[in-house]
Amino acid sequence: MSIGPYAAILGALAIGWPQGAQAQMAQRTIEQTIEQNHAESDFSVPDFARPVLAPRQDEHPVSAAEKLRKLDIMLMVTGLRCRTTADNFLEDFQAFEAAHMSELNAAARDLKTQIAAQEGKDAAERALDRIGVGMANQFGGGHPWLDCRALKELAHALAVTQGAAVLQDAADLALGAGPRLAYRP
Numbered sequence: 395m396s397i398g399p400y401a402a403i404l405g406a407l408a409i410g411w412p413q414g415a416q417a418q419m420a421q422r423t424i425e426q427t428i429e430q431n432h433a434e435s436d437f438s439v440p441d442f443a444r445p446v447l448a449p450r451q452d453e454h455p456v457s458a459a460e461k462l463r464k465l466d467i468m469l470m471v472t473g474l475r476c477r478t479t480a481d482n483f484l485e486d487f488q489a490f491e492a493a494h495m496s497e498l499n500a501a502a503r504d505l506k507t508q509i510a511a512q513e514g515k516d517a518a519e520r521a522l523d524r525i526g527v528g529m530a531n532q533f534g535g536g537h538p539w540l541d542c543r544a545l546k547e548l549a550h551a552l553a554v555t556q557g558a559a560v561l562q563d564a565a566d567l568a569l570g571a572g573p574r575l576a577y578r579p
Contacts, residue, residue: 457504457505457508458501458504458558458562459500459501459502459504459505459508460501460505460508460525461501461561461562461565461566461569462497462498462501462558462561462562462565463498463501463502463505463525464525464529464565464569465561465564465565465568465569466491466498466501467525467526467529467530467533468529468532468533468537468568468569469487469490469545469548469549469552470487471529471530471533471534472533472536472537472540472542472545473486473487473545473549475533475534475535475536475542476542476545476546479542480542481541481542481543481545481546482542482546483542483545483546483549483550486546486549486550486553487549489549489550489553489554490549490552490553492553493552493553493554493555493556494552494558494561497558497561500558501558502522505522505525506518506519506522509521509522537568540568548564548568552564
């Protein structure tokens with residue numbers, strides 16, 4: 395069975411995963427989750443499944459719009475950092491943005507609307523700027539567990555993948571503190 399759009403994304407993100415028995419357990423978890431989701435679902439995209447993420451107690455809830463905005467900024471910032479390496483992925487990043495322009499623009503509008511509803515219209519602009527600056531500062535020195543090669547693979551995989559749900563799942567994985575798949579026997 396093919397795991398659809400997640401194959402390349404999970405492959406790129408697996409760079410920072412533990413080795414040995416833990417890696418084998420993570421791989422089995424992915425396969426089991428995908429098989430279960432595939433068997434229980436009625437998705438219109440063939441072989442479409444979602445990895446199951448373990449909840450993190452230390453995180454505040456992040457909207458789908460904020461996730462997509464942060465994923466875009468993270469890829470842009472790390473792309474600029476990696477541009478002088480053998481794994482320059484600015485072209486892949488540009489392809490990602492072109493392929494998902496409508497989702498990224500909608501996410502930016504939704505995020506601005508969400509913030510404006512909570513803090514007012516003027517505060518929304520400043521809050522969006524703070525999000526961008528915060529992401530640039532967080533990833534300006536590089537990604538904490540993905541190297542340029544893995545980021546290039548991720549950007550390429552996302553450029554050829556469709557759907558906001560896949561982007562949100564990729565954001566959960568790439569922006570987290572590291573891989574944290576929940577084990578389901």
